[in-house]
Every structure is written in C-alpha cells, then in structure tokens.
Amino acid sequence: MSDKHGDEDESKKAKMHLKANDLLCVNGCGFYGTPQWENRCSKCWRAHQNEVKKSQDFAKNKSLLSFDQFQERRKSTTESKSRGIKNLFKTSPIPEGGTSSPTSTSPAGTPTRRRDLSPDSLEARKQFTDFLVINLTTAMAQEIARSVKNAVGKISEMKMNSEDMSELVMSYYQYLGERIGVHSLFNSPDCKVKVEDVMDQVEKYISTYRIRSLHWVTAGYLETKLVFKKQAVRDKIDEAISELIEINAKKSAFEKLECLTRSCKAIFEALKESESATSADEFLPTLIYILFRGNPPLIQSNVKFISRFAIPSRLMSGEAAYFFTNLSCALEFARNMNHESLQMEKTEFEAYTSGHLAPPLSVINSACNQAMYVLEGTIETIVTVAKKAESLAKNITNMNGKTDDDLDKMLVVIKETVDFYPTQEYLNMKESIFTEEQETADLLVSLSRQSSESGRGTLSSTADNTQPSTPQPQTDSCINESPLVTAIKEEVSDSS
Amino acid sequence: MAARNAGGAARPGGPNRTCQFKLVLLGESAVGKSSLVLRFVKGQFHEYQESTIGAAFLTQTVCLDDATIKFEIWDTAGQERYHSLAPMYYRGAQAAIVVYDITNQESFQKAKNWVKELQRQASPNIVMALAGNKADVANKRTVEYEEANAYAEDNALLFMETSAKTSMNVNDIFMAIAKKLPIGPAQGEGPTGTVDMNQPQQQQKGSCCK
Numbered sequence: 001m002s003d004k005h006g007d008e009d010e011s012k013k014a015k016m017h018l019k020a021n022d023l024l025c026v027n028g029c030g031f032y033g034t035p036q037w038e039n040r041c042s043k044c045w046r047a048h049q050n051e052v053k054k055s056q057d058f059a060k061n062k063s064l065l066s067f068d069q070f071q072e073r074r075k076s077t078t079e080s081k082s083r084g085i086k087n088l089f090k091t092s093p094i095p096e097g098g099t100s101s102p103t104s105t106s107p108a109g110t111p112t113r114r115r116d117l118s119p120d121s122l123e124a125r126k127q128f129t130d131f132l133v134i135n136l137t138t139a140m141a142q143e144i145a146r147s148v149k150n151a152v153g154k155i156s157e158m159k160m161n162s163e164d165m166s167e168l169v170m171s172y173y174q175y176l177g178e179r180i181g182v183h184s185l186f187n188s189p190d191c192k193v194k195v196e197d198v199m200d201q202v203e204k205y206i207s208t209y210r211i212r213s214l215h216w217v218t219a220g221y222l223e224t225k226l227v228f229k230k231q232a233v234r235d236k237i238d239e240a241i242s243e244l245i246e247i248n249a250k251k252s253a254f255e256k257l258e259c260l261t262r263s264c265k266a267i268f269e270a271l272k273e274s275e276s277a278t279s280a281d282e283f284l285p286t287l288i289y290i291l292f293r294g295n296p297p298l299i300q301s302n303v304k305f306i307s308r309f310a311i312p313s314r315l316m317s318g319e320a321a322y323f324f325t326n327l328s329c330a331l332e333f334a335r336n337m338n339h340e341s342l343q344m345e346k347t348e349f350e351a352y353t354s355g356h357l358a359p360p361l362s363v364i365n366s367a368c369n370q371a372m373y374v375l376e377g378t379i380e381t382i383v384t385v386a387k388k389a390e391s392l393a394k395n396i397t398n399m400n401g402k403t404d405d406d407l408d409k410m411l412v413v414i415k416e417t418v419d420f421y422p423t424q425e426y427l428n429m430k431e432s433i434f435t436e437e438q439e440t441a442d443l444l445v446s447l448s449r450q451s452s453e454s455g456r457g458t459l460s461s462t463a464d465n466t467q468p469s470t471p472q473p474q475t476d477s478c479i480n481e482s483p484l485v486t487a488i489k490e491e492v493s494d495s496s
Numbered sequence: 497m498a499a500r501n502a503g504g505a506a507r508p509g510g511p512n513r514t515c516q517f518k519l520v521l522l523g524e525s526a527v528g529k530s531s532l533v534l535r536f537v538k539g540q541f542h543e544y545q546e547s548t549i550g551a552a553f554l555t556q557t558v559c560l561d562d563a564t565i566k567f568e569i570w571d572t573a574g575q576e577r578y579h580s581l582a583p584m585y586y587r588g589a590q591a592a593i594v595v596y597d598i599t600n601q602e603s604f605q606k607a608k609n610w611v612k613e614l615q616r617q618a619s620p621n622i623v624m625a626l627a628g629n630k631a632d633v634a635n636k637r638t639v640e641y642e643e644a645n646a647y648a649e650d651n652a653l654l655f656m657e658t659s660a661k662t663s664m665n666v667n668d669i670f671m672a673i674a675k676k677l678p679i680g681p682a683q684g685e686g687p688t689g690t691v692d693m694n695q696p697q698q699q700q701k702g703s704c705c706k
Contacts, residue, residue, distance in 0.1 A: 278530075278552065279529065279551045279571055280521075280530070280552040280571035280573045280574075281525045281526070281529075281571075281574055283571075283573070284573035284581075285573070285575075316518070317568055318568070319553050322552070322553040322568075323553070325570070325584050325585055326552075328584055329578070329581040329584050332580075332584070333581060336580070
C-alpha cells in the first residue's frame with residue numbers, strides 16, 4: 001500500500017483512511033474491490049463483465065431473467081434460425097405453448113402443466129422443492145422455485161438451438177448465483193447451505209430435464225440389438241447404467257473417465273451376450289439407449305467438466321477418449337433428437353415427448369420393459385417347472401408299475417427258493433400231509449377189502465373173474481380226485 | 497496368426513521411435529468397417545460377426561523401416577442418423593479410411609460424401625484412404641474398380657479394394673497409410689515422442705477450425 005501512494009494522488013489514500021468498508025467489493029462478497037473494477041473484487045468483476053457481455057449479446061437485455069426480452073428474442077430468432085433448430089419443444093401440442101403472453105405471471109404456468117405428465121418430472125420437482133424447503137427460508141425458497149420454474153418453462157418453450165439454450169442456461173446460472181449470493185442469508189454466519197449447493201440443485205433440475213422428457217425412447221426405436229430376454233444382458237445393462245450414474249460421484253476428470261470406460265465395457269459385454277456385433281454401429285445406439293434409461297445426474301455438466309478440465313491428450317487418444325467422444329455424441333444426439341432421427345411422424349414424436357401419448361407396446365418398443373421380461377422369464381421358469389413335475393409324475397407311475405412287477409417276480413423267486421431250500425416247518429407240514437395221506441390210503445384200502453370180501457361172497461359162482469366188477473369203477477370214480485387212487489387201484493388189483 | 501501382416505508385427509522396445517496416430521473409419525453401416533479392423537488387428541474374420549471383443553476401438557502397431565506406427569482405430573456408427581455426429585470422431589484424426597462395399601453402389605456414393613466432408617472439415621493434412629471392401633464377392637460388384645480408382649486419383653486418395661474375409665489388401669492399406677503419415681523428425685525420446693507427435697497435430701487442427 002505504501003508504495004502505491006507515491007504515484008497515485010492523495011484522495012485514494014485519504015479514502016483509505018476514511019472508510020475501510022469502502023474498499024470492500026460492492027457485491028458484499030467480503031473481498032476487497034478496486035476502483036478500476038467499479039469497486040468489485042476480481043471475481044465479481046469478471047462475473048460482472050461476463051454479465052455485461054451476455055447482456056449485449058442478448059440485445060438490450062437488462063435483466064437476464066426478465067423473460068419479456070427472451071420473448072422478443074424468440075420472435076427475432078424464429079425467422080432466422082428456424083431451419084437449424086431441432087428443438088424438441090417447438091410447436092408443442094399444448095395450445096398455450098406458443099402464444100403465452102409475456103405478461104402471464106403465473107408461476108405454475110405452462111411448464112408445470114407439461115411436466116405434470118411425466119412421473120419422473122414430478123419426482124424431480126418434488127426433490128427440488130424439498131431441498132429448498134429444508135435448507136432455506138420459506139420466502140427465499142419460494143422465490144428460487146418460482147424463478148427456476150419460470151426459467152425452465154420459458155427456456156424450453158423458446159425456439160432456439162442448443163448452443164443458445166446452453167448459453168441461456170449458463171447465464172441463468174450466473175444470474176441466479178449472483179442473486180442468491182448477495183442475499184443476506186448466505187452472508188450470515190449461521191447459513192446452513194452454500195450457494196454452490198443451491199446451484200447444484202438448480203443445475204440438476206435443469207440439465208436432466210431434456211433426457212427425462214425423452215424417457216419413452218426405447219431400445220426398439222434406436223434399433224439396438226440387445227436381447228433383453230437374457231438375464232446376463234440385463235445385468236450388464238444395469239451395470240453400465242450404474243457406472244454411468246457413478247460418474248457424477250467421482251471428483252476428478254480421470255475418475256469420471258474411468259467410470260465411463262467401465263460403463264462402456266459393460267455395454268460391450270451386453271452386446272456380446274446378445275450375440276450381436278460389437279462395432280460402433282451397434283455400440284453408439286446402445287450407449288444412447290443406456291443414457292435414456294439411466295438418465296445419469298448432471299451428465300451434461302460432467303461431460304463439460306471432463307472436456308474442460310481433463311488433460312487434453314487424454315481426450316484426444318486412448319480408449320477413454322474414444323468412449324468420451326461416444327458419450328458426447330450420444331448426448332449431442334439426445335439434444336438434437338427429433339422425429340427425423342427416429343424416423344417417425346413429427347406429431348407422433350411430439351405427442352410422446354409431451355406425454356400426451358404413450359408409445360405403443362409393440363414387441364420392439366417394449367424391449368426396454370424390464371419388468372415384462374422378468375415376468376416373461378418367470379413364466380418360462382414356471383412352465384419348465386410344470387413340465388418337470390409332469391415328467392416326475394410319469395416317472396412315479398412307471399416306478400409303481402415296476403414295483404408291482406418286481407413284487408410278483410420276487411414272490412416267484414421266493415417260492416422257488418423256498419421250494420429249493422425248504423424250511424423245517426414246510427418239511428413238517430409235508431410230513432404231516434404225507435402221513436395223513438398214508439392214513440387215508442390205509443383207510444381206503446381196508447374199505448376196499450371189506451367191499452371185495454362181500455363181493456366175493458356174491459360173485460363166487462362166476463368163478464375167478466380177474467376183471468374188476470362194475471361197482472368197482474364206481475367206487476373208484478368216487479375217490480377219483482385223490483392222487484392216491486392209482487395206488488389204491490394197484491393195491492386192489494394186487495390183492496385180487 | 498497366418499494372416500498377420502508379416503512386416504507389421506509389433507516389436508515393442510525396438511530401436512525405432514514410436515508414433516501414435518488416430519485413424520478413423522468412416523462409411524455406411526454394414527460395409528465391413530469393423531471386419532476390416534478386426535482382420536487387421538486380430539487377424540480374424542467372422543461371417544456373422546460373433547466377435548468376442550469390442551471392435552469399436554482397437555489399436556495396432558506396424559513397423560516401418562525407421563519408425564513404429566501405433567494406430568489407434570476409431571470406428572464410427574455408419575447409420576445415417578448419426579452422420580451429424582461424425583465430426584466429433586474425426587476431430588484430430590491424422591488418418592481416415594473411408595470404406596464402401598463394392599457390391600453396393602449407394603455405399604460408394606456415401607463414401608464420396610465422406611471424402612468431401614473430410615476434405616472440407618477435417619485437418620488439412622489428414623491421410624485419407626478409400627477402401628472398396630468385399631472384394632471377395634467381385635462377381636456381384638456394382639462399383640467398377642476403374643471408376644473408384646479414377647475418383648481416388650482425382651482426390652489424391654490412397655485406394656485399394658480389400659476383403660476382410662480373405663484378408664486381401666487389408667494389411668497393405670494400413671501399411672500404405674502408415675508410410676504416408678508424417679513422422680516428425682524431432683522426436684527421439686521414445687514413447688514420449690507420441691505425445692509430442694500429437695500436440696502439433698492438434699494445434700494445426702485447432703488453428704484451421706477456429
């Protein structure tokens with residue numbers, strides 16, 4: 001300080017002595033400002049310069065959030081740029097969209113209504129408001145929420161190409177950052193959150209908006225060759241998505257690129273599992289699809305971050321560079337995607353995007369419907385199980401039949417064995433039967449003797465008739481069943 | 497592998513300096529861009545492309561008399577809908593192979609468009625080659641050799657008809673490109689020379705695009 005006052009006039013020195021506070025940045029950021037920078041500190045001065053430059057760029061735009069000017073700009077750019085504009089939001093099917101007057105101050109205007117249609121969007125909005133409510137005072141939260149809502153709505157409503165849009169969003173960030181920054185709450189020591197946190201949330205909200213609105217674009221439209229029926233493919237896709245989401249959690253560009261590389265490798269493996277070729281023809285559509293499916297947080301910002309802060313050579317050569325280029329391309333494609341790139345009718349595309357129509361659930365288009373495939377897989381499993389049960393039942397029946405047969409066979413074998421190796425009991429039984437038969441035979445013999453004696457008496461006159469008399473066969477026939485008949489007969493004949 | 501280029505086998509740690517070059521493959525889908533690279537890098541050919549490796553990004557080293565050239569091959573999606581994204585891929589590329597299918601006249605027209613676009617938008621000293629692939633099915637050809645050759649001569653392109661299936665001219669076209677690539681005289685530091693090599697190229701590219 002002391003060297004300075006030599007060439008500078010006294011007034012400065014006097015000022016210094018008069019009021020130390022005058023030296024502070026007029027933005028109230030706590031740093032010292034200089035008169036050359038309109039009493040701003042270096043940071044605020046740069047921001048201010050940017051602001052001024054942007055304001056000039058945006059033709060007579062005094063405040064970046066006064067959308068009356070945007071509205072004008074929109075009209076002015078419509079004629080000149082309508083050819084190059086591939087903005088999704090143009091001529092939106094919502095009747096009010098194109099003609100909403102700049103004076104409509106309703107905070108929940110067209111954009112809200114549009115976003116109501118997508119559950120994803122609702123969720124994001126809820127998260128955003130929750131964040132604001134928890135961390136900020138009510139008035140402040142309301143102000144920010146309204147501002148952001150308006151901005152998103154207006155920006156998306158406008159017909160402009162992506163560069164203008166990103167510039168707008170950037171300047172909006174800046175504007176909001178400045179506005180929030182000067183707010184007393186953030187300068188007070190008991191402030192719970194930092195400005196950056198709020199900005200992060202705002203950024204998150206805005207930057208994922210586009211991809212969210214395209215969530216209906218499925219693998220079928222992008223002509224990927226993934227075979228979703230395979231569990232392995234689904235696993236790999238999940239892995240790729242989670243790695244892509246992980247990018248945001250990593251701090252350095254290098255780590256982010258590593259995540260991206262892993263994600264891309266998983267995509268290649270998914271393609272491999274689908275028995276598809278692994279050339280760029282298949283890889284890029286798959287990456288785009290993964291991007292829509294995953295809707296990774298802040299992916300746009302992450303890509304920008306990497307491209308700005310990674311070592312340039314890392315982005316010019318090597319595998320990671322290739323994948324990064326692909327990711328940039330995928331994002332670019334998503335940003336510029338329109339009905340032509342999906343080869344469908346313009347009205348159809350817009351209806352799907354705004355949520356007025358649900359895309360048809362044809363086989364191809366529902367290819368992303370994981371739940372359905374899981375269900376299909378389950379049904380398949382059930383069918384297999386049922387088939388197995390059926391065959392099991394058949395086997396059981398066969399087994400029963402076999403067992404019966406075996407039992408019969410076994411009985412025969414047992415009988416044979418018993419016959420061959422008789423037991424004592426059996427022998428005794430045989431013995432007793434034999435003796436019984438013997439006795440019966442004896443009895444019969446004695447009986448036949450008696451009868452023959454009486455017969456001899458009557459037939460004595462007929463001399464020696466060796467032939468048995470007629471009553472004899474009758475007697476025989478009475479005991480015909482007995483196996484002893486022959487024996488008896490022999491005895492009878494012997495005795496006679 | 498028998499199909500491996502005899503002169504192109506990588507000899508890491510050789511006395512020569514190594515230069516790394518980015519080579520981008522352009523052309524309509526299904527003309528055989530990836531097959532060509534797979535044949536060059538892995539010596540493989542799959543009729544139905546059930547390849548087990550990611551064929552979108554591959555590297556291969558070829559040896560010249562005085563230098564080792566490491567090709568970093570970037571495949572691009574050939575579908576028309578991704579055409580507008582191509583500048584991101586060929587940005588900073590030192591070499592490009594534009595591939596067409598000799599049995600498909602339309603792919604040749606597309607190839608011509610690619611050449612025009614590269615001449616207009618890519619780095620001015622990019623080495624461009626035109627490859628008429630699927631030369632093994634020459635009986636079904638719709639693009640005459642003379643026609644393509646004349647076109648290539650008019651535009652100062654390297655030109656060969658190749659076949660990824662029979663490996664005809666595959667290594668030759670990469671070797672021809674390698675020979676045409678500018679090998680800077682002032683890099684004697686081995687692998688680090690790679691980085692040095694890329695830097696001036698990028699700067700040249702940057703200056704022309706600004």
